[in-house]
Amino acid sequence: MQIDVLTLFPAMFEGPLTESILKRAQEKELLTIRLHDIRGYTNDKHHSVDDTPYGGGGGMVMMPGPLIEAVEAVRGEEEQTPVILLTPQGRVFSQKVAQELAAHPRLILVCGRYEGVDERVRQSVVTDQISIGDYVITGGELAAMILIDAISRLIPGVLGARWAAEEDSHAMGLLEYPHYTRPPVFRDMPVPDVLLSGDHAVIQTWRRREAIRRTWQRRPDLLLTAELTEAERWFLAELAETDAPLPG
C-alpha cells in the first residue's frame, strides 16, 4: 500500500514512521509512505499557504491554490485514489473505517492546519473527510499518523502471524479479554487458574466471556451490534442483572 501525506510539517512524521512495526513494514516494502510539503506548491515569493478569512473572524484559513495543486500533482492520473481530509468535521474513524481504507492500494491524506481549509478544496479534490474523535487538535498531522498506524497493521504481513489483528479490541465488535504473562502470582495477584489449565476450549470460552464482561462494563454501546451466540446472550443477561456498567 502507498500512502501520500500532504502536510506543512513533514518532520512531525519522523518519529512514528521510523520505529517499530511501521519501520519494518516499510523495509519489507509492504508500505510506502511519501511525505509532501504543501509549501512546495506555492508560487509567490513568500511561499504563503494561508490568509485571513473573507467575512472576518479570527484565525487563518489555508488557501485553495497550494493545496489543490499539491493534490493534483501527487494524485496524477489515478483519479480513483481516495483523497482524505483530516478534519473534526469528518466521519468518525473506527476499526471498521480502518478496514475499509486498508482495502485500497493507495490513499492520499491531506492535513489541515489553522482554522481550516478553504471550502473549495473540499469541493474540488477531497473525496472523504475523517475525524479521529469529537475534540479539536492543532492540525491533521497527528490524526493522519493515527490513520496510518491503524490501517498499516491490517495490511497482510505487517504484523507477524502470531500477532494477527483478528482478536484485537474492536475487531470482533467487543473489547479484548484480559491478558496475563509470568509470573503466576505478582504481589498477591494470581493469574486466573483457567489460563494455567492448558484446556484450550475452556480458555476460549473464558476469554469470550471476559471480553463480553469488559465490554458490558466499559462500552455497553458496542453490545448493540456485537455478534453473540445464544449462550453468550444468556451470559450477558445474567451480567446485566448483577453488574452495572462503570460510570462515565
Ligand code: ADE
Ligand atoms: N484536526 C483537528 N482536529 C481533528 C480531529 N479531531 N480529527 C481529524 N483532524 C483534526
